[in-house]
Amino acid sequence: MKYRNLGNSGLKVSEIGLGTNNFGTNAKFPFHMRAAEAATIIDAALDVGINMIDTANVYGTGKSEEYVGKALRGKRDKAIIATKVRGPMRDGPHGEGLSRKSIFHEIEASLKRLQTDYVDLYQLHWVDKETSIEETLRALDDLVKQGKVRYIGCSNYEAWRLCETVWTSKSLNLTSIVSTQPAYSLLDRDIEAEVMPFCEEYNIGIIPYYPLANGLLTGKYKRNQPPPKGSRLEAKSDPYENANFDVIESLEGFAVNSGHTILELAFAWLLSKVTVSSVIAGATKVEQIQSNAAATDWVLTTSELSEISELLGDGVSE
Numbered sequence: 001m002k003y004r005n006l007g008n009s010g011l012k013v014s015e016i017g018l019g020t021n022n023f024g025t026n027a028k029f030p031f032h033m034r035a036a037e038a039a040t041i042i043d044a045a046l047d048v049g050i051n052m053i054d055t056a057n058v059y060g061t062g063k064s065e066e067y068v069g070k071a072l073r074g075k076r077d078k079a080i081i082a083t084k085v086r087g088p089m090r091d092g093p094h095g096e097g098l099s100r101k102s103i104f105h106e107i108e109a110s111l112k113r114l115q116t117d118y119v120d121l122y123q124l125h126w127v128d129k130e131t132s133i134e135e136t137l138r139a140l141d142d143l144v145k146q147g148k149v150r151y152i153g154c155s156n157y158e159a160w161r162l163c164e165t166v167w168t169s170k171s172l173n174l175t176s177i178v179s180t181q182p183a184y185s186l187l188d189r190d191i192e193a194e195v196m197p198f199c200e201e202y203n204i205g206i207i208p209y210y211p212l213a214n215g216l217l218t219g220k221y222k223r224n225q226p227p228p229k230g231s232r233l234e235a236k237s238d239p240y241e242n243a244n245f246d247v248i249e250s251l252e253g254f255a256v257n258s259g260h261t262i263l264e265l266a267f268a269w270l271l272s273k274v275t276v277s278s279v280i281a282g283a284t285k286v287e288q289i290q291s292n293a294a295a296t297d298w299v300l301t302t303s304e305l306s307e308i309s310e311l312l313g314d315g316v317s318e
């Protein structure tokens with residue numbers, strides 16, 4: 001496994017990370033993983049050198065953090081725990097959001113579930129339009145000073161909001177964000193317009209989520225064939241609703257001709273971007289973790305990157 005600095009911080013994160021929003025069954029997601037399965041996945045991740053483990057207070061309404069904490073008992077040092085705050089956790093006006101009151105409550109609850117006294121990366125899950133960014137950053141700065149949080153980051157923030165966040169920290173001399181977590185993959189490139197250039201300029205690490213586009217970039221879903229048994233899309237009523245098989249098949253053809261798989265291409269292409277620090281995919285099987293970790297062996301050349309751009313239709317106006 002190779003490691004990269006998370007943005008302008010000294011924190012070294014594995015190029016492949018582990019997403020855990022499929023940890024913790026509940027009424028809405030009865031097929032999600034239980035504690036023992038989650039522990040097996042975490043152990044497999046640590047075994048291949050993955051240190052970046054991404055969770056959030058809302059995943060499985062706390063269960064994901066609880067399972068991560070349980071699985072990391074006695075192994076805390078091996079992991080970078082990235083969690084998030086913002087989503088609804090309790091009834092009442094402060095049961096969600098990014099106010100000082102909510103953040104101070106939620107960090108304690110997360111630390112308890114995670115069975116640790118610090119979080120490596122505390123991320124603002126999405127924007128809270130009812131709280132000023134100054135209040136949120138002052139609360140996070142206090143948590144950093146108290147040693148409960150080591151680094152801070154955003155998620156799902158537009159470029160102008162990231163800019164506002166960085167400049168508020170700069171002007172008030174508060175701890176600044178080192179990362180942002182947006183959706184990003186070969187099939188979803190919205191962040192390339194504004195978020196990515198901003199992150200490049202300010203050296204903010206990008207942690208792409210949905211890197212495999214719900215599995216469409218794994219090669220296991222085929223045009224006109226039902227999803228394989230037990231796969232994520234099997235549970236959907238219209239599994240290929242958003243699937244562009246023309247693009248998927250051309251990417252797969254390119255990968256195979258290069259002696260690789262589309263899965264390896266999905267990771268290698270994201271990791272060809274200098275601002276990408278760690279690519280977090282969820283996994284339901286140990287073999288998935290192993291093949292995801294192995295994908296980093298493919299470092300794309302300039303000519304391979306231009307071929308991929310052509311396949312993606314870059315530079316072609318409609």
Ligand SMILES: NC(=O)c1ccc[n+]([C@@H]2O[C@H](COP(=O)([O-])OP(=O)(O)OC[C@H]3O[C@@H](n4cnc5c(N)ncnc54)[C@H](OP(=O)(O)O)[C@@H]3O)[C@@H](O)[C@H]2O)c1
Nearest residue numbers: 019020021209210211212213214215218231232282284288
């Ligand atoms: N910040 C945010 O707002 C936000 C939003 C969403 C997610 N996230 C984070 O991003 C993480 C990643 O999201 P995601 O898990 O939905 O990512 P994804 O890359 O879109 O999908 C991962 C899924 O693909 C399948 N898969 C993974 N590796 C595979 C392999 N080697 N071969 C075949 N299938 C494979 C698995 O599903 P099956 O085996 O079930 O098919 C796995 O759960 C989440 O866990 C969470 O931590 C953050």
